[in-house]
Amino acid sequence: xxxxxxxxxxxxxxxxxxxxxxxxxxxxxxxxxxxxxxxxxxxxxxxxxxxxxxxxxxxxxxxxxxxxxxxxxxxxxxxxxxxxxxxxxxxxxxxxxxxxxxxxxxxxxxx
Amino acid sequence: xxxxxxxxxxxxxxxxxxxxxxxxxxxxxxxxxxxxxxxxxxxxxxxxxxxxxxxxxxxxxxxxxxxxxxxxxxxxxxxxxxxxxxxxxxxxxxxxxxxxxxxxxxxxxxxxxxx
Numbered sequence: 001x002x003x004x005x006x007x008x009x010x011x012x013x014x015x016x017x018x019x020x021x022x023x024x025x026x027x028x029x030x031x032x033x034x035x036x037x038x039x040x041x042x043x044x045x046x047x048x049x050x051x052x053x054x055x056x057x058x059x060x061x062x063x064x065x066x067x068x069x070x071x072x073x074x075x076x077x078x079x080x081x082x083x084x085x086x087x088x089x090x091x092x093x094x095x096x097x098x099x100x101x102x103x104x105x106x107x108x109x110x111x
Numbered sequence: 112x113x114x115x116x117x118x119x120x121x122x123x124x125x126x127x128x129x130x131x132x133x134x135x136x137x138x139x140x141x142x143x144x145x146x147x148x149x150x151x152x153x154x155x156x157x158x159x160x161x162x163x164x165x166x167x168x169x170x171x172x173x174x175x176x177x178x179x180x181x182x183x184x185x186x187x188x189x190x191x192x193x194x195x196x197x198x199x200x201x202x203x204x205x206x207x208x209x210x211x212x213x214x215x216x217x218x219x220x221x222x223x224x225x226x
Contacts, residue, residue, distance in 0.1 A: 031212055040199075040222070041220070042201060042218060042219045043154070043201070043217045045214065045217075048214055086151075090153075099215065101153035102153065104151070104152070
């Protein structure tokens with residue numbers, strides 16, 4: 001059974017600081033997704049990482065995937081308040097029809 | 112058009128009511144999904160339809176009854192729900208149902224409250 005672990009689960013940071021969210025998963029997969037969710041809203045797709053070594057950047061967020069280490073990171077650069085949200089990683093099983101989600105990281109960026 | 116729509120946005124129902132949630136997509140996707148999400152938790156997969164056939168039922172109680180009338184439309188019929196069924200219900204679609212290999216596009220969700 002595929003297990004996905006995110007850490008930290010809660011992150012409070014100051015504006016302007018950098019930080020990294022980690023997503024570890026337990027079995028082989030070559031496809032990983034990062035989503036953002038604002039309170040009461042749906043999931044917004046941030047990044048789709050398709051292969052080992054994939055790196056994608058959008059604004060202050062950068063995601064990477066190391067399939068050998070079974071690890072993805074979401075790096076936040078110079079955080080701003082608007083980034084406050086919950087961030088989920090989700091890993092595709094190599095067989096079957098499921099995405100397995102991490103528990104989510106609740107990010108709060110303080111002025 | 113990469114939009115998945117869901118209606119209603121909010122639903123309050125009593126435990127004896129029957130109601131339905133509706134999901135629609137016009138992207139030509141052949142896989143559609145229902146997820147349940149409790150506050151501060153990740154989405155939990157409930158059902159997967161592939162080419163209008165139910166392919167996965169994650170041991171969901173029978174008070175939830177999915178229906179896929181055509182490739183664009185997915186319903187979730189609700190009957191005799193319990194207060195613990197209150198949650199955000201998310202619909203998603205993808206090109207095919209090959210797991211997460213095709214990106215899933217999520218709808219805005221229906222916030223369900225069972226009283």
